Amino acid sequence: MNQSINLFGLTPSQMQILFSLDYYMACLDAEKDAKLLDILNPFSADHKEKKVWAEKFKQNVTAFMKAESSERAYTMVLTDSPSLRSIILEEEKKSETAIWKYLILLECMVFSPYYPMSEEDSEKKTFKGLSMSDDSRKEALGNIAAWLGIEQGEMTQMMDAYENSVKKLTGYWNKVFIGIGAGVVAALLAVLTCGGSIAALFGAAGLHGAAAISSGLAALGGGAIAAGGMGVAGGMAVLIGGGVLLGSGAGASVSMLLASTNPSAVMNECAKMFVILKEIVLGMQHDTKRAQEILAGIIDKVASLKKEVSNLKAQQEADKTKIKNLEKSIKYLEKFLEIA
Numbered sequence: 001m002n003q004s005i006n007l008f009g010l011t012p013s014q015m016q017i018l019f020s021l022d023y024y025m026a027c028l029d030a031e032k033d034a035k036l037l038d039i040l041n042p043f044s045a046d047h048k049e050k051k052v053w054a055e056k057f058k059q060n061v062t063a064f065m066k067a068e069s070s071e072r073a074y075t076m077v078l079t080d081s082p083s084l085r086s087i088i089l090e091e092e093k094k095s096e097t098a099i100w101k102y103l104i105l106l107e108c109m110v111f112s113p114y115y116p117m118s119e120e121d122s123e124k125k126t127f128k129g130l131s132m133s134d135d136s137r138k139e140a141l142g143n144i145a146a147w148l149g150i151e152q153g154e155m156t157q158m159m160d161a162y163e164n165s166v167k168k169l170t171g172y173w174n175k176v177f178i179g180i181g182a183g184v185v186a187a188l189l190a191v192l193t194c195g196g197s198i199a200a201l202f203g204a205a206g207l208h209g210a211a212a213i214s215s216g217l218a219a220l221g222g223g224a225i226a227a228g229g230m231g232v233a234g235g236m237a238v239l240i241g242g243g244v245l246l247g248s249g250a251g252a253s254v255s256m257l258l259a260s261t262n263p264s265a266v267m268n269e270c271a272k273m274f275v276i277l278k279e280i281v282l283g284m285q286h287d288t289k290r291a292q293e294i295l296a297g298i299i300d301k302v303a304s305l306k307k308e309v310s311n312l313k314a315q316q317e318a319d320k321t322k323i324k325n326l327e328k329s330i331k332y333l334e335k336f337l338e339i340a
Helices: 012-040 044-068 079-092 100-110 117-126 134-148 153-170 172-177 180-192 194-201 210-220 231-238 253-259 264-282 286-316 318-340
Strands: none
Touching: 012 044, 012 079, 012 100, 012 134, 079 100, 079 134, 100 134, 100 153, 100 264, 134 153, 134 172, 153 318, 231 318, 264 286, 286 318
């Protein structure tokens, strides 16, 4: 496999760390809400719903890890910070580079809990209106960066790079300055605020809001675990650092993914890849060769997508929605190559 694709993959133990940290973030948010609501509104059930979501997340991830690995050490999501730190230290000893730590931190930075974990959750709107508080996110990310051995300044630098790349990819400043559409600004804010990132990522055709979130993640994971797929956790595993754009974790289904989901998926993945390319591969690792491989991979992906568009247009009953999505995705990828 091309090294530029390998860059975006996580080993089972690293995936365990990522999911454990996501679980930690959700649990911390539920705990802080419980303390606050006990004082301000003792009758509120929000924090109880957050705890329910965290446990469902744990069950989903545990099932995914069991399906992916037969090793017992990889089957449980860790719940206490001392264990997390010891696993991280163990992983550091056997890893040749520190890139995996930055990939994990980046995914934690854009992690957005409380999306539906099942069709029943979507229908009943079980977790509607829930979001992670700014205080919880700030505290959690501060702790996570410390556990991973990443300085706060580096984390801030990564977030700034992510936000700036989103602005460039969407033509944010041009559209704001010439006064085009409040919807453009609203859409951007939904992506930049981590609480809206996954919702913005999966606006699948025919689905809206919360229902689109779990559907998109499950689709990426190949369907429900019960049906032989990898479920929501498997979908999350595909979207590491933007590597899905190079085929990492999704194989031959990349074109289908880009054709079937909202093009904002590509924009978000490009933004993550920009952080990896500029801040980590070039800025921290000083690996010019790897950076060139990544850019070459994106150029190849643009060429293959253009060919896919031509093939679709040649069909007698071409799917106009897929063509539109692919063409918009190509524009984001070409913009990425401009700013990279």
